[in-house]
Amino acid sequence: MSSEALKCQCCCEEENDQQKYDRIAEIIDKYKKREGSLIQVLHLSQNIYGYLPLELQKFIADRMDKPLSEVSGVITFYSFFATQPRGKHTIRVCMGTACYVRGGKKLVDRLEDILGVPVGSTTEDKKYTFEVARCIGACGLAPAMMIDDVVFKQVNPDKLESILAKY
Amino acid sequence: MINLTINGKSVSVSEGLTILEAAKQNNIYIPNLCYLEGVHKFGSCRLCVVEVEGARTLQASCMVPAREGMVVRTNTEKTRKARKTLYELILSDHPKDCLSCERNQSCELQEMGNTLGVTDARYEGEKSKGRIDISPSISRDMSKCILCRRCITVCNQIQNVGVLNAQNRGFETVVGTAMDLPINTVNCAYCGQCTIVCPVGALKETDAIQDVWNAINDKDKRVVVQVAPAIRVAIGEDLGYEPGNIVTGKLATALRELGFDDVFDTNFTADLTIIEEGTEFLTRVKEALTGGQATLPMITSCSPGWIKYVEHSFPDKLDHLSTCKSPHAMLGALAKSYYAEKVNVEPKDMYVVSVMPCTAKKFEVSRPEMQNDGVPKVDAVLTTRELAKMIKEAGIDFRNLDDAPFDNPLGLSSGAADIFGVTGGVMEAALRTVYELVTGRQLPFDKLHVTPIVGLQQVKEAEFTIEDPIEAYKFLDGVTVKVAVTSGLSGAKILLDQIVKGESPYHFIEVMGCPGGCISGGGQPRPTTPEIRQKRLEAIYREDEGKTLRKSHENEYITKLYKEFLIEPNGHKSHELLHTHYTKRGKFNEYITE
Numbered sequence A: 001m002s003s004e005a006l007k008c009q010c011c012c013e014e015e016n017d018q019q020k021y022d023r024i025a026e027i028i029d030k031y032k033k034r035e036g037s038l039i040q041v042l043h044l045s046q047n048i049y050g051y052l053p054l055e056l057q058k059f060i061a062d063r064m065d066k067p068l069s070e071v072s073g074v075i076t077f078y079s080f081f082a083t084q085p086r087g088k089h090t091i092r093v094c095m096g097t098a099c100y101v102r103g104g105k106k107l108v109d110r111l112e113d114i115l116g117v118p119v120g121s122t123t124e125d126k127k128y129t130f131e132v133a134r135c136i137g138a139c140g141l142a143p144a145m146m147i148d149d150v151v152f153k154q155v156n157p158d159k160l161e162s163i164l165a166k167y
Numbered sequence B: 001m002i003n004l005t006i007n008g009k010s011v012s013v014s015e016g017l018t019i020l021e022a023a024k025q026n027n028i029y030i031p032n033l034c035y036l037e038g039v040h041k042f043g044s045c046r047l048c049v050v051e052v053e054g055a056r057t058l059q060a061s062c063m064v065p066a067r068e069g070m071v072v073r074t075n076t077e078k079t080r081k082a083r084k085t086l087y088e089l090i091l092s093d094h095p096k097d098c099l100s101c102e103r104n105q106s107c108e109l110q111e112m113g114n115t116l117g118v119t120d121a122r123y124e125g126e127k128s129k130g131r132i133d134i135s136p137s138i139s140r141d142m143s144k145c146i147l148c149r150r151c152i153t154v155c156n157q158i159q160n161v162g163v164l165n166a167q168n169r170g171f172e173t174v175v176g177t178a179m180d181l182p183i184n185t186v187n188c189a190y191c192g193q194c195t196i197v198c199p200v201g202a203l204k205e206t207d208a209i210q211d212v213w214n215a216i217n218d219k220d221k222r223v224v225v226q227v228a229p230a231i232r233v234a235i236g237e238d239l240g241y242e243p244g245n246i247v248t249g250k251l252a253t254a255l256r257e258l259g260f261d262d263v264f265d266t267n268f269t270a271d272l273t274i275i276e277e278g279t280e281f282l283t284r285v286k287e288a289l290t291g292g293q294a295t296l297p298m299i300t301s302c303s304p305g306w307i308k309y310v311e312h313s314f315p316d317k318l319d320h321l322s323t324c325k326s327p328h329a330m331l332g333a334l335a336k337s338y339y340a341e342k343v344n345v346e347p348k349d350m351y352v353v354s355v356m357p358c359t360a361k362k363f364e365v366s367r368p369e370m371q372n373d374g375v376p377k378v379d380a381v382l383t384t385r386e387l388a389k390m391i392k393e394a395g396i397d398f399r400n401l402d403d404a405p406f407d408n409p410l411g412l413s414s415g416a417a418d419i420f421g422v423t424g425g426v427m428e429a430a431l432r433t434v435y436e437l438v439t440g441r442q443l444p445f446d447k448l449h450v451t452p453i454v455g456l457q458q459v460k461e462a463e464f465t466i467e468d469p470i471e472a473y474k475f476l477d478g479v480t481v482k483v484a485v486t487s488g489l490s491g492a493k494i495l496l497d498q499i500v501k502g503e504s505p506y507h508f509i510e511v512m513g514c515p516g517g518c519i520s521g522g523g524q525p526r527p528t529t530p531e532i533r534q535k536r537l538e539a540i541y542r543e544d545e546g547k548t549l550r551k552s553h554e555n556e557y558i559t560k561l562y563k564e565f566l567i568e569p570n571g572h573k574s575h576e577l578l579h580t581h582y583t584k585r586g587k588f589n590e591y592i593t594e
């Protein structure tokens, strides 16, 4: 059987790369003339593509007529931009001062075990991207973590597995 | 004019100046580190803080405009303490291995410690990651970077290349390439302008000094050296002279004392370039005017930073480049053929060193087309700064050296060759020869200077009409030749954009990659301020006017070279040895293939 035949044949197929690039090109052409529009373009591009790999950065730099180093400079400045593929969910363990002293590190260690990847990366199955955060505003109930935009407070490392099971 | 008080003194300055500039105009020095006059202000180091009456906090004087009625104090206990603390904070994240640092005693950070009277380094912090990135031309040691961002301004605004920018944020901030790519994989032109402005040991040329010592020490090697036109008016600055001194004769002597076997002058092949490039130009013009296919404007090719830039940024326009190699590459090729034969040395036993004002030439010699069966035509390139270091290392008392000439047959040169070192010079040198070839008369300008293209402006142009040419050039009768000159890569972009749009009115364009030309090349002594640039420029024209031989085609050794070896300009031998081709690198170094 050829590998071709293994591909999903139904009509639910996701947008392919070319279509994504085309959409990003449209966005760039629309925003390009506006002063300071790079961040917006990067946001929309990340929404379409999921993350901003080097090849896409080059495409954007070229079409925006900006140096690549400036584009990557903006991307690496803001934590909401990702240059690696992201998982379906983002786990952020707080490592702010309060959480750090009250066991944030333990949460990180345990999660590394459970997920099988080091902090700062995405699991093999693309389910989770695992990061640390600075204070997320729940210092009173440290240690805290977030999964997507849900905050979990006073997290017990032993409960991590059951929390993840809900996702 | 606005009136303000600085340190109790009433001063008036013109509008639009910062406090720092206003103070400087009135001979009040405010310590500053990241600021670079006329080039860069960003406000990152904050060493320039002053007290301004009515302001709650100390103000960074390099950023804050002087305003009417302001009362400023630059020298108070508070400002002095603040500066020391800020300085110590910079040091807390700095390697401090001054004694073995290449900038020892020429480091702005080190000097600032002395100026501020810092005697302590109270903080010892976590060190931010120090990437070391070595390319054929430029070496970066980011552990030394103090984030002044001067290099970013120069690379983006002045050179319009933009391979350097701030990446990441906070403590993780580094100045670097996109996604931390090694600099030899991006579109860096290797112009080295960033290495000129870097105040510390973070950006520098990739060192070739030891390679050259090794060759000199090798008894089996015939070591040939050549120096570019712009060295003789600049190297003095690194050897204790004021800017603007010409040290040609002492330089030749110093090179002999260092142990070089033959001391040649790149000027000689600058003259040769004029013959080859002039001939190429006339051939192209003739074709264009007689219905043939020729690409015009033709653009000069002696600046390898410019060449790499155009290969990245305008890969479709490489046909416009003259096929001439840069003069030092021509000399290397001749040394290992014409001269090697004369002295009966195998080319493989000859080692050619070029002393250049340029970092890009270090990369240029590694290009495959600059080699012959894997043997390079030029084996090592030293910058002006590196040669000055060798002279010091050897303990040579430069000031007290006698003057001596360069060695023949690759040493004699005309004044036209000298001006290769300055923006407008290659064009003027070419016109001195081409005009005379075509009309049989001398170029009709005072002292042979094409005044409209002399000076440090970004884009200059000139035109003249050919009248009454000699028989062979009748097709040029009444033709108005238009030329343009630019230096610095932003200027190059302006002229190239015209070509892309099909709007370029010129026949011939000179481009030098560094602003002002080789006199302010990336390998020249630091600092290169506008005043120093001007002094080097004047020195170059003095060197030219001081010679009786002013035109390349009157150089008798050039005539001899054609008679004995090359036979004719743009002939078979020339093409093999003196001409080259270019590579479509593309914006992201992706290499465009047809």
Ligand code: SF4
Residues within 6 Å of the ligand: B094, B095, B096, B097, B098, B099, B101, B102, B103, B104, B105, B107, B108, B109, B110, B144, B200, B201, B202
């Ligand atoms: S960069 Fe300057 S302060 Fe830093 S180690 Fe080198 S000489 Fe010393």
Ligand code: SF4
Residues within 6 Å of the ligand: B138, B154, B155, B159, B161, B162, B163, B164, B187, B188, B189, B190, B191, B192, B193, B194, B195
């Ligand atoms: S060598 Fe020139 S192009 Fe390369 S980083 Fe420095 S300034 Fe930019």
Ligand code: SF4
Residues within 6 Å of the ligand: B144, B145, B146, B147, B148, B149, B150, B151, B152, B175, B194, B197, B198, B199, B200, B202, B203
């Ligand atoms: S590399 Fe040099 S010029 Fe660039 S920011 Fe660092 S210290 Fe400044």
Ligand code: FES
Residues within 6 Å of the ligand: A094, A095, A096, A097, A098, A099, A100, A134, A135, A136, A137, A138, A139, A140, A142, A144
């Ligand atoms: S330190 Fe973790 S929430 Fe503030």
Ligand code: FES
Residues within 6 Å of the ligand: B031, B032, B033, B034, B035, B042, B043, B044, B045, B046, B047, B048, B049, B060, B061, B062, B063
């Ligand atoms: S000199 Fe003013 S902030 Fe650095």
